[in-house]
Amino acid sequence: MAVTLAELARRVGGQVRGDPGVEIRAVAPLDRAGPGEIAHLSDRRYRALVAETRAAAVVLVAEDAGAFKGTALIHPNPSLAFARIAAFLHPAPAVAPGRHPTAFVEDGARVADSARIGAYAVIEREATVEDGASIGPGCYVGQGARVGARTCLVAQVYVGARCEIGTDCLLQPGAVIGADGFGFAKDGERWIKVPQLGRVIVGDDVEIGANTTVDRGTLDDTVIARGVKLDNLIQIAHNVRVGEHTIMAACVGIAGSTSIGSRCAFGGQVGIAGHLDIADDVQVLGTSLVSASIPKPGVYSSALKAEPADEWRRTAARLRQLDELARRLREAEEEIRKLKGE
Amino acid sequence: MAVTLAELARRVGGQVRGDPGVEIRAVAPLDRAGPGEIAHLSDRRYRALVAETRAAAVVLVAEDAGAFKGTALIHPNPSLAFARIAAFLHPAPAVAPGRHPTAFVEDGARVADSARIGAYAVIEREATVEDGASIGPGCYVGQGARVGARTCLVAQVYVGARCEIGTDCLLQPGAVIGADGFGFAKDGERWIKVPQLGRVIVGDDVEIGANTTVDRGTLDDTVIARGVKLDNLIQIAHNVRVGEHTIMAACVGIAGSTSIGSRCAFGGQVGIAGHLDIADDVQVLGTSLVSASIPKPGVYSSALKAEPADEWRRTAARLRQLDELARRLREAEEEIRKLKGE
Amino acid sequence: MAVTLAELARRVGGQVRGDPGVEIRAVAPLDRAGPGEIAHLSDRRYRALVAETRAAAVVLVAEDAGAFKGTALIHPNPSLAFARIAAFLHPAPAVAPGRHPTAFVEDGARVADSARIGAYAVIEREATVEDGASIGPGCYVGQGARVGARTCLVAQVYVGARCEIGTDCLLQPGAVIGADGFGFAKDGERWIKVPQLGRVIVGDDVEIGANTTVDRGTLDDTVIARGVKLDNLIQIAHNVRVGEHTIMAACVGIAGSTSIGSRCAFGGQVGIAGHLDIADDVQVLGTSLVSASIPKPGVYSSALKAEPADEWRRTAARLRQLDELARRLREAEEEIRKLKGE
Incomplete structure (x- = not known):
C-alpha cells in the first residue's frame, strides 16, 4: 500500500510542508528511514537525528520544524499522528472467522459466527465470545465468562469462570484473568x-500484558x-479497582482492596499496599512503595x-547512624547555647 | 441451599444472638448483604458499615457485638468462621471424574479413576495422578511426576518431570513447578x-499462585x-526450603539455597538473597530486602x-551528603570542645 | 554408566590425586555423596563438609586440597569441571525426532525431520524449526518465526510472529517472546x-527463564x-538490547530502548529505567534501581x-528530617564561628 502524504494528513491531521504528493509506504525510525518511508521526532533528545534522516517525510511539531529541511507533516502531537499512521500503513491481519478444527467449544457456549477460535483453545459452557473477537491458540475461556466484540486474546490466555472482558481489548500471551484472590483466615498455625x-x-x-495476573x-x-493499559508481569489483587485510562509499567504489584483513580501512571516495579485510596491523576515513579492513601x-x-557500591555502602551505613547523629547534633546545639551564656 | 443460622453455628462454632432460625442462603459483604445473606466484620475499620447493614446476620467478635443490633453470630475468629460458612454455602463444583476426549495420557501413566484430566492436558509416562485430583485444561504433568489426592491444577500449569505435589493442593493458572534452576559456571566469558x-x-x-515459578x-x-501459601508471580529458586504454613504475598523473590522457617509471612515484592537461614515466625514487610540470615x-x-517527588528528591540528595554531614558534625563537636577549653 | 576418575579428568581437565581407577556413576552434594559418587567444593564456606564427605572423589582447587584426605580431582575451576561432569554423567534425554500426533503444524511451516514437535504444539505457516530443535507440549511458534538448531522450548512457550531464536537455546516453560511492546500515544485522556x-x-x-517476557x-x-542467561519472571521491554554473556537473576525489569553491555550481571529484582546506556561489565546488586546511564x-x-522494623521505622522517620538536620548543622557551625570570633 502506498498513499500520499496529503492523504495521511487528511487522516491524522496536521499541515504538510513540502511535497504533499510524496508517496509513503511504511513507517521507520529516523536513522533507518529511506525513500517511501515516514519517520517522526517524538522527543527533542533525538533532534540531532532529524537533520540527517533520509526519510521521505518526518512528523514533528512546529517548534522543531526548523531542524529539518525536507518534507514534513507538522502536527501538534507527533507521537499520536505517528501511531495512527503506523496503524493505517501496517494494519494488524484481519481476524479470519471460524473455529480451528482442534479447538474445543463446549455445548452451550455462545460464539459469534464472526469470531475466531484458535488451535487448542477451550471455550466452556455458557461462555460468550462476541462479534469479531479472537481467541488465540491455547486460550481458556471459563464457564459463563464473556469476551467482548473485537477483543483479542493473543495466545495461552486464561479467563476464569464468570469473568467479563469488554470490547476492543487486547490480552497478551500468558495473561491470567480471574485466578483466585489470595485470601486466608488463620486457624492456629x-x-x-x-x-x-x-x-x-x-x-x-x-490492554493487559504478557504474564500479568x-x-x-x-x-x-x-x-x-x-481504557486502562497494563504492561507485563503486573499483579492486581482481589477487589482492586483501577480507574479509567490509568497506565502501569511492568512488574507493578497492587495489593488487595485498593482503589486507584483515573488517569494515574505508575512506573515499573511500583508497589501499592492494600486497602488504600489513590486519587485521580497520581503519578508514582518506578520502584516506589505507596503504603498510605494518596x-x-x-x-x-x-x-x-x-x-558505585562502595559509596552506597558508606551511605547505607551512615543511614543506620542517623538517630545517633541527630542526638549528637542536639547535644552540640545545647553546648553552643551554654557557651553563649543562654 | 438454605440453612438456619443455628445450623451454621453448629458447623463453625460461635453463639447465636437473636433469631437462630433465620435462613441463610449466601455470603455477602456488609454493604451489599440483604435478606438471606450473612456478612462479617473482619476488621474494626469497617465498624461503621455494620450499623447500617441489611444482612440477615453478621459474624463478629463479642467486643463488636454492641455496634450491631440485628441477628449475630458471635465468634472469636469471624474471618475463619466466615471462610468456613462461605465454603459451606458456595462449595466448589465437584470434580467430574474422567478424561476429556482431547487429553493426552501417555502409556504407563497412573491416573486414578476418580481423577479428572481436562482438555488438552498432557500426562507423561510414569506420572501419577491420585484419587480425586483435577488436572485442568492445558496442564502438563511430566514424566514420573506425582499429583496427590484431591489436588487441583486449575489450567495451563506445568509440573516438571519427577516433581511431587502433595494432597489437597491448589495450583493456579500458569504456575510453573520444576523449571530448571538458574545455575551456571563461568568458562572465560x-x-x-x-x-x-x-x-x-x-x-x-x-496453594501456589498464578504464574508463580x-x-x-x-x-x-x-x-x-x-500448608505453605504462595501468591502470584513469586519466584522460588533452586534448593530453597520453605517451612510449614509460611505465607508470601505476590511478587516475592527468594534466591537459591535459602532456607525459610515455618509460619513466616512476607509482604509483596520482598526479596530474600541466596544461601541464608531465616528463622521461624519471621515477618518481612513489603518491598524489603533481606540480605543476611535472620x-x-x-x-x-x-x-x-x-x-511528593520534589520532597523526596531533596531527601535523596541529602542522603548522598550524609558522610559529609557526619564529618562536619564531628568537626563542630571538636570546635565546641576547644571553645570549652577541654 | 560408570567411568573412572581418570576418564573424567581426561574429559574436563585437572589432576587426579589418589586412585585414578575409582569408578564414578553419579554426581552428589558433599553431605550426601557416597561410593560411586563425585562431589565438589564450590565455595570455601563449605570447607567443613569436605572433611567428612563419603564421596568417592571430590573436585576442588589446589588451595583446598589439604582439607580433604581422599581421592580428589584438583581443578582450577571446580564449578566448571563439576558442571561438565554432571552433564556427562546425567545427559538430558535425547530429543526423539518426530511430530506428536496431536501437534498442529500449519502448511508451509518448515520443520526439520530431526526436530521434535510435542503434544498440542502449534507451528504457524512460514515458521522454521531447525535440525534437532525441540518444541515442547503446548508451545506456540508464530508465523514466520525461526527456532534454531538444537534449541529447546520446554513447554507452554510463546514465540511470536517473525521472532528469531538462535541455536542451542533453552526456553523454560511459560516464557513469552515477542508479545507487543508497551507503547501508547496520548490523545486527550x-x-x-x-x-x-x-x-x-x-x-x-x-537461556530464558520460566514466565520471563x-x-x-x-x-x-x-x-x-x-550467551545471555535470563532467570525467571524477568521483563525485557521493547527495543532493549542485551549484550553477549550478560546474566540476570529473577524478577529484573528493563524498560524500553535501554542498551545493556556485554558480560553484565544483575541481581534479583533490579530495575533499569528506559533509554539508558549501560556499559560492558557492569554489576548491579539485587533490588537496586538504575535510573541514569552507566x-x-x-x-x-x-x-x-x-x-528490625522498629529500628527501621526510626531511621526512615529521621530520613525525612535530613533536610532540617542539615540546616541545623549549618547554623551550629555558624554559631561556633561567631563564638570563636571569626
Whole structure:
C-alpha cells in the first residue's frame, strides 16, 4: 500500500510542508528511514537525528520544524499522528472467522459466527465470545465468562469462570484473568482458604500484558475500568479497582482492596499496599512503595538511584547512624547555647 | 441451599444472638448483604458499615457485638468462621471424574479413576495422578511426576518431570513447578549450564499462585512444606526450603539455597538473597530486602514510603551528603570542645 | 554408566590425586555423596563438609586440597569441571525426532525431520524449526518465526510472529517472546496504541527463564545477544538490547530502548529505567534501581537491607528530617564561628 502524504494528513491531521504528493509506504525510525518511508521526532533528545534522516517525510511539531529541511507533516502531537499512521500503513491481519478444527467449544457456549477460535483453545459452557473477537491458540475461556466484540486474546490466555472482558481489548500471551484472590483466615498455625466468589470485570479498550495476573474478588468484583493499559508481569489483587485510562509499567504489584483513580501512571516495579485510596491523576515513579492513601494528584516517589557500591555502602551505613547523629547534633546545639551564656 | 443460622453455628462454632432460625442462603459483604445473606466484620475499620447493614446476620467478635443490633453470630475468629460458612454455602463444583476426549495420557501413566484430566492436558509416562485430583485444561504433568489426592491444577500449569505435589493442593493458572534452576559456571566469558538434577517437592495443603515459578534443585530438592501459601508471580529458586504454613504475598523473590522457617509471612515484592537461614515466625514487610540470615523471630523492614517527588528528591540528595554531614558534625563537636577549653 | 576418575579428568581437565581407577556413576552434594559418587567444593564456606564427605572423589582447587584426605580431582575451576561432569554423567534425554500426533503444524511451516514437535504444539505457516530443535507440549511458534538448531522450548512457550531464536537455546516453560511492546500515544485522556512492528532476535546459546517476557520492538528489534542467561519472571521491554554473556537473576525489569553491555550481571529484582546506556561489565546488586546511564564498568547498588522494623521505622522517620538536620548543622557551625570570633 502506498498513499500520499496529503492523504495521511487528511487522516491524522496536521499541515504538510513540502511535497504533499510524496508517496509513503511504511513507517521507520529516523536513522533507518529511506525513500517511501515516514519517520517522526517524538522527543527533542533525538533532534540531532532529524537533520540527517533520509526519510521521505518526518512528523514533528512546529517548534522543531526548523531542524529539518525536507518534507514534513507538522502536527501538534507527533507521537499520536505517528501511531495512527503506523496503524493505517501496517494494519494488524484481519481476524479470519471460524473455529480451528482442534479447538474445543463446549455445548452451550455462545460464539459469534464472526469470531475466531484458535488451535487448542477451550471455550466452556455458557461462555460468550462476541462479534469479531479472537481467541488465540491455547486460550481458556471459563464457564459463563464473556469476551467482548473485537477483543483479542493473543495466545495461552486464561479467563476464569464468570469473568467479563469488554470490547476492543487486547490480552497478551500468558495473561491470567480471574485466578483466585489470595485470601486466608488463620486457624492456629494453619491458613484456611477464604472462597473467592467475585469476578474480574474488565472494561472496553483495555490492554493487559504478557504474564500479568488479575485476581477475582472475594465477594465483590475486581474492576479494571475502560481504557486502562497494563504492561507485563503486573499483579492486581482481589477487589482492586483501577480507574479509567490509568497506565502501569511492568512488574507493578497492587495489593488487595485498593482503589486507584483515573488517569494515574505508575512506573515499573511500583508497589501499592492494600486497602488504600489513590486519587485521580497520581503519578508514582518506578520502584516506589505507596503504603498510605494518596488523596491529591501529583508525582510521588521513594526511589533510590544506584551509585558505585562502595559509596552506597558508606551511605547505607551512615543511614543506620542517623538517630545517633541527630542526638549528637542536639547535644552540640545545647553546648553552643551554654557557651553563649543562654 | 438454605440453612438456619443455628445450623451454621453448629458447623463453625460461635453463639447465636437473636433469631437462630433465620435462613441463610449466601455470603455477602456488609454493604451489599440483604435478606438471606450473612456478612462479617473482619476488621474494626469497617465498624461503621455494620450499623447500617441489611444482612440477615453478621459474624463478629463479642467486643463488636454492641455496634450491631440485628441477628449475630458471635465468634472469636469471624474471618475463619466466615471462610468456613462461605465454603459451606458456595462449595466448589465437584470434580467430574474422567478424561476429556482431547487429553493426552501417555502409556504407563497412573491416573486414578476418580481423577479428572481436562482438555488438552498432557500426562507423561510414569506420572501419577491420585484419587480425586483435577488436572485442568492445558496442564502438563511430566514424566514420573506425582499429583496427590484431591489436588487441583486449575489450567495451563506445568509440573516438571519427577516433581511431587502433595494432597489437597491448589495450583493456579500458569504456575510453573520444576523449571530448571538458574545455575551456571563461568568458562572465560561464557556461562556453562550446571545440570539441574533435583526435584521440587510440594507438601500437602499448599496453594501456589498464578504464574508463580518454583525451580527444581541442582542436586538436592527444592522443598515447599505443608500448608505453605504462595501468591502470584513469586519466584522460588533452586534448593530453597520453605517451612510449614509460611505465607508470601505476590511478587516475592527468594534466591537459591535459602532456607525459610515455618509460619513466616512476607509482604509483596520482598526479596530474600541466596544461601541464608531465616528463622521461624519471621515477618518481612513489603518491598524489603533481606540480605543476611535472620536468626530470631520478629518483624523486619527496609521499606521506604513514597512522598511528593520534589520532597523526596531533596531527601535523596541529602542522603548522598550524609558522610559529609557526619564529618562536619564531628568537626563542630571538636570546635565546641576547644571553645570549652577541654 | 560408570567411568573412572581418570576418564573424567581426561574429559574436563585437572589432576587426579589418589586412585585414578575409582569408578564414578553419579554426581552428589558433599553431605550426601557416597561410593560411586563425585562431589565438589564450590565455595570455601563449605570447607567443613569436605572433611567428612563419603564421596568417592571430590573436585576442588589446589588451595583446598589439604582439607580433604581422599581421592580428589584438583581443578582450577571446580564449578566448571563439576558442571561438565554432571552433564556427562546425567545427559538430558535425547530429543526423539518426530511430530506428536496431536501437534498442529500449519502448511508451509518448515520443520526439520530431526526436530521434535510435542503434544498440542502449534507451528504457524512460514515458521522454521531447525535440525534437532525441540518444541515442547503446548508451545506456540508464530508465523514466520525461526527456532534454531538444537534449541529447546520446554513447554507452554510463546514465540511470536517473525521472532528469531538462535541455536542451542533453552526456553523454560511459560516464557513469552515477542508479545507487543508497551507503547501508547496520548490523545486527550485516552491512550492510543502504537503498533509494535519490530521483532525479537535472540542469539545462540541463550537461556530464558520460566514466565520471563521479552517484548518485540516498536520499529527496530529487541535483541538478546549470544550467551545471555535470563532467570525467571524477568521483563525485557521493547527495543532493549542485551549484550553477549550478560546474566540476570529473577524478577529484573528493563524498560524500553535501554542498551545493556556485554558480560553484565544483575541481581534479583533490579530495575533499569528506559533509554539508558549501560556499559560492558557492569554489576548491579539485587533490588537496586538504575535510573541514569552507566558509562563505566563497576559494581553499583542502591539496596537497603532489612532490620528490625522498629529500628527501621526510626531511621526512615529521621530520613525525612535530613533536610532540617542539615540546616541545623549549618547554623551550629555558624554559631561556633561567631563564638570563636571569626
